[in-house]
Amino acid sequence: MRLLGREVSCVRGGREVFSGLDFEATSGEALAVVGRNGSGKTSLLRLIAGLLAPFAGSIGLEGGDVELTLPEQCHYLGHRDALKTALSVSENLGFWRDFLGGAKFDPAEILARVGLDHAADSPASFLSAGQRRRLSIARLLTVQRPIWLLDEPTNALDSEGQSVFTALMTDHLARGGLIVAATHIPLGVAARELRLGDAM
Amino acid sequence: MTALAALIRRDIRIALRVGGGALIGVLFFLSVVVLMPFALGPDLALLARLGPAILWLGALLASLLTLDRLFMADHEDGSLDLIVMSRTPLELACAAKALAHWLAAGLPLIVATPVLGLLLNLDAAPTSAVALTLLAGTPALTFTGMIGAALAVTLRRGGLLLAVLVLPLSIPVLIFGVAASQAAITEPRSFGAPFSILCALSLVSLVVGPFAAAASLRHGLD
Numbered sequence: 001m002r003l004l005g006r007e008v009s010c011v012r013g014g015r016e017v018f019s020g021l022d023f024e025a026t027s028g029e030a031l032a033v034v035g036r037n038g039s040g041k042t043s044l045l046r047l048i049a050g051l052l053a054p055f056a057g058s059i060g061l062e063g064g065d066v067e068l069t070l071p072e073q074c075h076y077l078g079h080r081d082a083l084k085t086a087l088s089v090s091e092n093l094g095f096w097r098d099f100l101g102g103a104k105f106d107p108a109e110i111l112a113r114v115g116l117d118h119a120a121d122s123p124a125s126f127l128s129a130g131q132r133r134r135l136s137i138a139r140l141l142t143v144q145r146p147i148w149l150l151d152e153p154t155n156a157l158d159s160e161g162q163s164v165f166t167a168l169m170t171d172h173l174a175r176g177g178l179i180v181a182a183t184h185i186p187l188g189v190a191a192r193e194l195r196l197g198d199a200m
Numbered sequence: 201m202t203a204l205a206a207l208i209r210r211d212i213r214i215a216l217r218v219g220g221g222a223l224i225g226v227l228f229f230l231s232v233v234v235l236m237p238f239a240l241g242p243d244l245a246l247l248a249r250l251g252p253a254i255l256w257l258g259a260l261l262a263s264l265l266t267l268d269r270l271f272m273a274d275h276e277d278g279s280l281d282l283i284v285m286s287r288t289p290l291e292l293a294c295a296a297k298a299l300a301h302w303l304a305a306g307l308p309l310i311v312a313t314p315v316l317g318l319l320l321n322l323d324a325a326p327t328s329a330v331a332l333t334l335l336a337g338t339p340a341l342t343f344t345g346m347i348g349a350a351l352a353v354t355l356r357r358g359g360l361l362l363a364v365l366v367l368p369l370s371i372p373v374l375i376f377g378v379a380a381s382q383a384a385i386t387e388p389r390s391f392g393a394p395f396s397i398l399c400a401l402s403l404v405s406l407v408v409g410p411f412a413a414a415a416s417l418r419h420g421l422d
Contacts, residue, residue, distance in 0.1 A: 051281055051421055071285040080278025086217040087210070098206030100286060 001027045001063040001146060003048070003178055008057035010043045017043050021057070023194050030169065030179040030191035039197030041182035042079070045149045048180060049076045064146065074147040081136045085125035089116060092124050093138055102143030114138045114164060129156040137165060148172060150181040162188065203288045208300040215304035221266035222304040226312050229262040233316045244321045251320035252330050252381030259309045259334055260370055263341045266305045267366070268359035270297060270349040271417065280353070284421060290414040298346045298409060306338040329384030329391070333398060337377040340402040343409030344369045350413035354420050373401055
């Protein structure tokens with residue numbers, strides 16, 4: 001499986017964020033998107049996720065499931081946590097499991113993997129920033145998707161949380177998954193670097 | 201199907217919890233209707249004559265009140281991105297969200313109607329006629345309102361825009377809803393014709409609403 005971007009240009013609000021960008025990533029590989037603030041890291045992830053349309057160029061997937069579109073094969077972990085504060089931790093996770101179609105996974109087991117099992121019944125409004133992040137990371141495990149799009153994934157995580165997440169990424173890559181991550185700090189797994197902005 | 205059921209279950213659950221929209225709509229409906237006799241004076245015949253129109257207006261405004269959160273809440277916390285990306289067709293997801301909104305916010309208005317009918321000196325027959333027309337007509341309000349909610353989703357203070365966008369679209373529903381209710385009070389007029397048109401409006405909006413909302417969500421996100 002190969003994620004391929006050719007001559008991708010992105011225009012936001014009349015301003016060209018980047019243009020003529022080529023990138024590729026294959027199964028088992030992580031792509032670390034780096035660059036200063038405003039260089040278009042988040043925009044690139046949202047382009048791949050199909051949430052933005054490229055101004056020019058194309059992004060495609062070779063060797064994926066032909067019946068599914070590229071966004072349908074992606075997990076997107078954005079800045080926003082996609083959590084409902086009115087619901088409990090396990091209700092939040094249970095909803096995403098059912099909505100994304102991962103019926104065979106047990107929410108309790110996933111919560112244990114990200115270290116939130118003790119908080120399963122408390123309302124999500126009482127979670128700290130790091131715990132919210134852990135809960136949205138738990139979403140990645142509710143259903144198997146080959147491509148993970150991660151936007152500053154380790155924000156607000158403590159060092160223990162970061163090592164848990166590194167283990168999850170390593171595991172995902174070992175199973176032939178693919179990761180595209182926008183990040184300022186080293187990702188924790190071996191990654192090819194894609195630099196946006198001034199160095200282009 | 202599991203995905204849609206999960207979406208409906210989640211939205212209803214949120215609406216029913218503290219801070220959700222279900223109760224707010226009913227309370228607003230209650231306040232509008234309770235204020236009317238104070239404004240119009242204690243003329244019972246007048247109240248009975250205006251009753252159906254007051255109930256319909258109250259229900260229309262109350263259903264509009266909570267509609268702006270339909271997509272806005274999901275947009276703010278990032279859920280909407282994931283719903284757009286998911287394998288569930290966005291049109292179906294929109295329909296599921298509107299259905300959940302109607303169940304949580306529309307249905308309580310209909311349940312409250314008989315109680316509020318008492319305040320307006322309405323007899324059992326006109327009250328049940330109003331409740332019946334609301335049952336047939338409020339889905340149209342929700343599903344056309346959803347189009348406005350989808351258009352306003354990315355805007356600050358979109359709620360105000362929503363009202364401006366949606367109220368003109370609700371005029372036909374209001375006309376035929378009140379016409380059918382009035383027919384139950386003044387005998388010679390026919391109840392069937394306006395009621396059928398009301399049902400037709402609901403059915404049309406049930407089909408058009410999800411497609412229009414999904415299209416505007418796809419183009420509006422960034």
